[in-house]
Amino acid sequence: MKILVTGATGNIGRMVVDELLALGADDVRALTVDPGRAALPAGVEVARGFLGRPSTLPGAYAGVDVLYLAPHLPTVVEACRMAADAGIRRIVDLAGPKGGYWQGMEDAVEACGVPFTHLEPGEFMANATLWARQIRAGDVVRDTCGDATNAPIAQEDVAAVAARVLLSDAHEGRSYELTGPASLSRREKVAEIARALGRELRYVELPRDEAIEELAKDMGDHAAWYVDGQETLLAYPQRAVPTVAELTGRPATTFLEWAHAHVHLFRDP
Numbered sequence: 001m002k003i004l005v006t007g008a009t010g011n012i013g014r015m016v017v018d019e020l021l022a023l024g025a026d027d028v029r030a031l032t033v034d035p036g037r038a039a040l041p042a043g044v045e046v047a048r049g050f051l052g053r054p055s056t057l058p059g060a061y062a063g064v065d066v067l068y069l070a071p072h073l074p075t076v077v078e079a080c081r082m083a084a085d086a087g088i089r090r091i092v093d094l095a096g097p098k099g100g101y102w103q104g105m106e107d108a109v110e111a112c113g114v115p116f117t118h119l120e121p122g123e124f125m126a127n128a129t130l131w132a133r134q135i136r137a138g139d140v141v142r143d144t145c146g147d148a149t150n151a152p153i154a155q156e157d158v159a160a161v162a163a164r165v166l167l168s169d170a171h172e173g174r175s176y177e178l179t180g181p182a183s184l185s186r187r188e189k190v191a192e193i194a195r196a197l198g199r200e201l202r203y204v205e206l207p208r209d210e211a212i213e214e215l216a217k218d219m220g221d222h223a224a225w226y227v228d229g230q231e232t233l234l235a236y237p238q239r240a241v242p243t244v245a246e247l248t249g250r251p252a253t254t255f256l257e258w259a260h261a262h263v264h265l266f267r268d269p
């Protein structure tokens with residue numbers, strides 16, 4: 001069974017390649033813009049191309065049975081139609097919560113008629129790096145919606161699920177909501193980062209406008225949109241679901257474990 005991993009040097013795509021190899025997959029093709037720079041593991045067949053440039057896809061799709069479809073909305077309809085034309089048997093797409101920003105991924109996959117599995121992660125733990133600049137500079141994190149609660153997931157867990165789903169037809173037609181193992185407020189996430197760093201951090205609640213100004217230093221024009229999302233979470237907290245543990249057979253990564261593994265992101269280089 002030949003598996004094509006698109007976006008193969010992406011945050012998640014690269015880990016999907018490693019997980020597939022660890023699970024014994026022996027026919028993995030990786031799609032990347034620059035094979036020389038990609039430094040993919042030995043044993044992986046490397047194809048040059050990008051989902052965003054559909055002219056590169058026919059060669060990459062040739063002979064492929066199962067496709068890992070990385071999140072790239074602008075060309076997803078064409079990429080899926082071409083996958084169907086190429087005779088690909090199954091698509092595993094990385095989207096997001098149903099009805100959210102990434103819904104177009106699922107719509108395009110379903111429209112092309114190829115059997116599918118949708119992966120629907122919520123927020124990634126890695127988004128906490130949006131506090132890294134403040135934590136490197138001092139002991140105060142200025143933010144808003146401190147009680148907004150969700151169950152963020154480690155990107156490593158998304159990749160672990162993706163690899164298992166790619167390798168088995170048993171998941172056909174399913175949508176998997178993916179979260180971390182526990183719901184945490186923003187204050188609690190800052191406290192977990194402090195524990196991992198072995199430092200005291202003080203969370204300071206800002207009014208909406210000041211928070212947007214602070215967050216814009218790191219996320220630019222997305223800051224207001226991001227704060228809107230946090231306000232929604234205040235009203236509708238996200239609960240944790242057990243999908244990662246059920247699909248991988250091991251517990252999902254906790255936020256504290258993630259923070260310990262990524263302390264370097266919050267320390268001066």
Ligand SMILES: NC(=O)c1ccc[n+]([C@@H]2O[C@H](COP(=O)([O-])OP(=O)(O)OC[C@H]3O[C@@H](n4cnc5c(N)ncnc54)[C@H](OP(=O)(O)O)[C@@H]3O)[C@@H](O)[C@H]2O)c1
Pocket residue numbers: 006007008009010011012013014031032033034038049050052070071072094095096097102120121122123124
């Ligand atoms: N629930 C969520 O929050 C959610 C859900 C889905 C997706 N996402 C987003 O998806 C990202 C994680 O997915 P990922 O790891 O697959 O993606 P990624 O880290 O954004 O990487 C995408 C890969 O696509 C390739 N690429 C080449 N040219 C590109 C271009 N012009 N624009 C974009 N990509 C290009 C690159 O790989 P090559 O160089 O190898 O070609 C790149 O590494 C997150 O950063 C997040 O923003 C979030």
